[in-house]
Amino acid sequence: MVDELARLERLVQGWFANMQHESGALSSYEMAAFRGLLGSEGYDFLGEGGSRVVVALSPDLVAKIDTMIDWAGVNRTEADRWREAERVGYGEVFNPVLFITESDMAWMDSRILVTPRAQVVFEHEVPRGRKREYASALKSAIEFFEQCYPGSDDVEDIHYPFNWGIVDGQVRCIDYGS
Numbered sequence: 001m002v003d004e005l006a007r008l009e010r011l012v013q014g015w016f017a018n019m020q021h022e023s024g025a026l027s028s029y030e031m032a033a034f035r036g037l038l039g040s041e042g043y044d045f046l047g048e049g050g051s052r053v054v055v056a057l058s059p060d061l062v063a064k065i066d067t068m069i070d071w072a073g074v075n076r077t078e079a080d081r082w083r084e085a086e087r088v089g090y091g092e093v094f095n096p097v098l099f100i101t102e103s104d105m106a107w108m109d110s111r112i113l114v115t116p117r118a119q120v121v122f123e124h125e126v127p128r129g130r131k132r133e134y135a136s137a138l139k140s141a142i143e144f145f146e147q148c149y150p151g152s153d154d155v156e157d158i159h160y161p162f163n164w165g166i167v168d169g170q171v172r173c174i175d176y177g178s
């Protein structure tokens with residue numbers, strides 16, 4: 001996994017270092033080119049959101065790559081929140097952040113986050129048989145935000161089922177960095 005991550009980090013760093021513009025998000029054209037590069041290097045594409053592209057790093061792990069050009073903040077926020085959730089006893093409802101890349105270059109720091117691969121089954125609706133578990137996990141996640149980040153608008157995002165998945169048979173929030 002360490003070798004695989006180092007290879008991905010070099011690839012991503014090389015690609016971002018060659019960007020023509022220096023800030024903001026990738027255009028849809030650049031995003032398609034980036035996905036193409038990852039695919040041609042053998043990475044299975046698993047999804048993308050407003051700020052990250054997600055690829056498989058191994059059968060059990062994924063890499064979330066921030067696609068903002070000058071600053072990769074979402075991964076850092078997610079990692080900080082993960083540490084806080086664990087500290088205050090809400091770790092079981094969030095997908096753990098296992099590793100985050102670090103760099104002296106601000107634009108590369110926290111560019112890649114490693115987390116367990118989830119079954120993404122909540123895109124459209126909460127599956128039958130998971131509704132109670134989902135409701136209870138969501139309640140805990142909201143409590144966590146209210147306790148540790150009172151007034152933060154980001155609590156809105158975790159209400160969406162598509163930010164949830166199943167990891168090790170448990171319902172967990174898989175996107176809590178935005």
Ligand SMILES: Nc1ncnc2c1ncn2[C@@H]1O[C@H](COP(=O)(O)OP(=O)(O)O)[C@@H](O)[C@H]1O
Pocket residue numbers: 046047048049050051052053054062064074095115116117118119120162163165174175176177178
């Ligand atoms: N742990 C995971 N395992 C498998 N797929 C994932 C995982 N996390 C995210 N994804 C997929 O990648 C997409 C983008 O990831 P997400 O964390 O939502 O990024 P963003 O912060 O840009 O919204 C998700 O909508 C989902 O389809």
Ligand SMILES: [Mg+2]
Pocket residue numbers: 049050163175
């Ligand atoms: Mg998302």
